[in-house]
Amino acid sequence: MNAKNITIDREAHDKAKGFRFQRLRAVSLMLKAMTENETAYIYCAIENIGDVHMRTSSSAESANYIEEDKDYSEGSGFSFNSIQVLKTLVNFIDAWHKFELSSTLYFGFCTTAVISKEKSSNRSKRLEIEFPDRALLEFLNGNDPMNDEVINIIKAIIIDAYKEIYSKHEKKGHLDSIINWSNSTWREFLERIRWFFGDGNETELETELRGTLKKCPFYNNRIQGKEGHVISILVDEFDKKQNLDDFADRFVHSSDIKLVVKRVESGEYRISDPAWKMWKNLPPPVDNRNLIDKVRSVSTTFNEEMLDSWCRSVALSRYEQDSLKHDKSILSLRYRVFESCHEKLISIVQNGNIGQEKLQRCVENLVLCAYTHIKTLSEDYKYPLINQSTIRGIILELVDSCFLSFEKKGEIN
Numbered sequence: 323m324n325a326k327n328i329t330i331d332r333e334a335h336d337k338a339k340g341f342r343f344q345r346l347r348a349v350s351l352m353l354k355a356m357t358e359n360e361t362a363y364i365y366c367a368i369e370n371i372g373d374v375h376m377r378t379s380s381s382a383e384s385a386n387y388i389e390e391d392k393d394y395s396e397g398s399g400f401s402f403n404s405i406q407v408l409k410t411l412v413n414f415i416d417a418w419h420k421f422e423l424s425s426t427l428y429f430g431f432c433t434t435a436v437i438s439k440e441k442s443s444n445r446s447k448r449l450e451i452e453f454p455d456r457a458l459l460e461f462l463n464g465n466d467p468m469n470d471e472v473i474n475i476i477k478a479i480i481i482d483a484y485k486e487i488y489s490k491h492e493k494k495g496h497l498d499s500i501i502n503w504s505n506s507t508w509r510e511f512l513e514r515i516r517w518f519f520g521d522g523n524e525t526e527l528e529t530e531l532r533g534t535l536k537k538c539p540f541y542n543n544r545i546q547g548k549e550g551h552v553i554s555i556l557v558d559e560f561d562k563k564q565n566l567d568d569f570a571d572r573f574v575h576s577s578d579i580k581l582v583v584k585r586v587e588s589g590e591y592r593i594s595d596p597a598w599k600m601w602k603n604l605p606p607p608v609d610n611r612n613l614i615d616k617v618r619s620v621s622t623t624f625n626e627e628m629l630d631s632w633c634r635s636v637a638l639s640r641y642e643q644d645s646l647k648h649d650k651s652i653l654s655l656r657y658r659v660f661e662s663c664h665e666k667l668i669s670i671v672q673n674g675n676i677g678q679e680k681l682q683r684c685v686e687n688l689v690l691c692a693y694t695h696i697k698t699l700s701e702d703y704k705y706p707l708i709n710q711s712t713i714r715g716i717i718l719e720l721v722d723s724c725f726l727s728f729e730k731k732g733e734i735n
Contacts, residue, residue: 399438402458595703598653639715
């Protein structure tokens, strides 16, 4: 039976929360791997199998690596009993089975939290477990070998957690397999996990990454002072590829990173416009009329052929925007066009019949205003499309989508 059919689907794609910490960890892992082995081919994806999944063509022992990342507030602590830890271990068990218990697959658990000692819980009481004086995570995180007594406690808790997690799904997972694991197999599995506790938070990690980038073999004085720029672009690369439909397309490759650096060197790359966040925070419009209704409300004799042409522009604009739905810069462009036109319309909208010629002139003025605005912004920010035809389509689509109107009563709140 296919492993995917018996385990929980953890591929995040369109449900991913988009934590920046994970992207920064992915960039960090790739840069370090590229520094350690300049000739190896390395590729990495986020929120795919685990938060970060990196593979390399090198002969390194851990050529296949899966990591879970937890960015928590200062002072947070995890014990072995913490649900975040137990869910991670269940994920790792399923991943190891997916790769047929591969000897080259290793795991990592990276968190800003620190280690806490176990406390008595409903689970430990039910399993009649007495915890040792030392925290279980310290056994896992240390170099001391785990004796059978510690292994027995750990496997009892994991198996119980595995049952509990899978009881919420109509799948059994690999429960039968792990129940039959010997202590030596459990020890082999646990020794494949690297634990990183008390690591830096998102801000500290980004600062550390600047230093990591400077140690890379491809770093040179032409990108000196642009380290933050390079890191932001690399984070965007992971973000952009995360939701692609094809599994293979979600990976960022070492060649992608080198290409980004080359383009930053040449001045070709511009940074992403954060205006997409503003678009997502816009209040919903209160005017539910479409483009045709809004045109007719201000120009009752508007030419049908011209109106059909505008409607086709709306349809084409939606196709264009949908083809770029995984690129947040299209949302930034959309917001910047909206911002420019909404401000312009405040001074020119009026009630009553204004006629076709004046309405067409109004739209062309909006196009010119928005185009000039975008061209100025594009000196610093990157946009996927900035030609006047595309901008005209976006403006008409914004009218059809109820965000803009040709009269005062059509404005959004």
